[in-house]
Amino acid sequence: MKIAIVGKGNVGSALGEGLRLARHEVRYASKDPKEPIADVVLWADAVILAVPWTSHKVIAASAGKFFDDKTVVDVSNILTPNMELAMGFTTSGAEELQKLLPKARVVKAFNTVFAQNMRDGRLKGERLTAFIAGDNIVGKEIVRKMAEDIGFDCVDTGPLSSARYLEPLGMLNIKLGYGLKMGTDIGFTLVRERAASRSRAA
Numbered sequence: 379m380k381i382a383i384v385g386k387g388n389v390g391s392a393l394g395e396g397l398r399l400a401r402h403e404v405r406y407a408s409k410d411p412k413e414p415i416a417d418v419v420l421w422a423d424a425v426i427l428a429v430p431w432t433s434h435k436v437i438a439a440s441a442g443k444f445f446d447d448k449t450v451v452d453v454s455n456i457l458t459p460n461m462e463l464a465m466g467f468t469t470s471g472a473e474e475l476q477k478l479l480p481k482a483r484v485v486k487a488f489n490t491v492f493a494q495n496m497r498d499g500r501l502k503g504e505r506l507t508a509f510i511a512g513d514n515i516v517g518k519e520i521v522r523k524m525a526e527d528i529g530f531d532c533v534d535t536g537p538l539s540s541a542r543y544l545e546p547l548g549m550l551n552i553k554l555g556y557g558l559k560m561g562t563d564i565g566f567t568l569v570r571e572r573a574a575s576r577s578r579a580a
């Protein structure tokens with residue numbers, strides 16, 4: 379796949395490295411005018427938005443139309459400046475992003491994993507779970523392939539509104555890792571009977 383990554387920070391770099399190791403083509407977009415979002419997104423089959431959620435509005439305002447019909451991966455955790463959840467219950471960051479990019483196929487993914495563990499989706503010999511949520515089946519299959527090619531075990535949690543549960547789970551990861559000082563060498567794995575859970579999600 380041709381995968382555009384907007385944002386070259388911790389998450390963008392780690393996912394980009396993992397996807398390149400899995401032989402996907404990766405190009406980055408940034409604030410640098412030499413790496414414009416429009417060009418890179420138009421080139422791509424799918425786009426990972428690896429930026430803070432507070433940048434979604436400005437990106438949609440400046441380049442929103444280029445995301446039409448693209449699969450867009452929302453990795454963000456929806457935090458306030460004092461590290462609390464900024465929304466929940468009746469909406470989620472992912473659903474708000476979908477409103478900003480109404481013709482894109484927004485899929486929530488990877489927000490429950492620390493960037494340090496995104497390069498190969500593994501920790502201490504275990505495959506970490508990449509929970510995904512989205513309303514578009516094609517988009518979710520693309521993101522499932524990305525996650526599995528990197529090395530994650532992928533679990534479809536249903537419609538995009540399931541991001542209302544994945545965003546607090548990302549918050550829990552942060553609280554455990556930083557608040558309770560367990561560090562970033564931690565992650566979630568859903569133990570289950572794999573064939574059954576895959577057919578139920580379909």
Ligand SMILES: NC(=O)c1ccc[n+]([C@@H]2O[C@H](COP(=O)([O-])OP(=O)(O)OC[C@H]3O[C@@H](n4cnc5c(N)ncnc54)[C@H](OP(=O)(O)O)[C@@H]3O)[C@@H](O)[C@H]2O)c1
Binds near residue numbers: 390437454455489
């Ligand atoms: N770090 C983690 O472990 C982790 C885990 C799960 C999810 N997440 C989520 O992943 C996202 C990225 O986190 P991160 O840790 O990678 O942050 P980061 O290291 O601060 O990187 C963010 C990147 O986004 C870029 N950016 C911001 N606004 C932009 C815009 N308008 N156009 C283009 N690029 C823009 C920044 O560029 P500049 O430096 O030039 O501003 C920077 O390269 C966040 O939403 C976070 O909640 C992070």
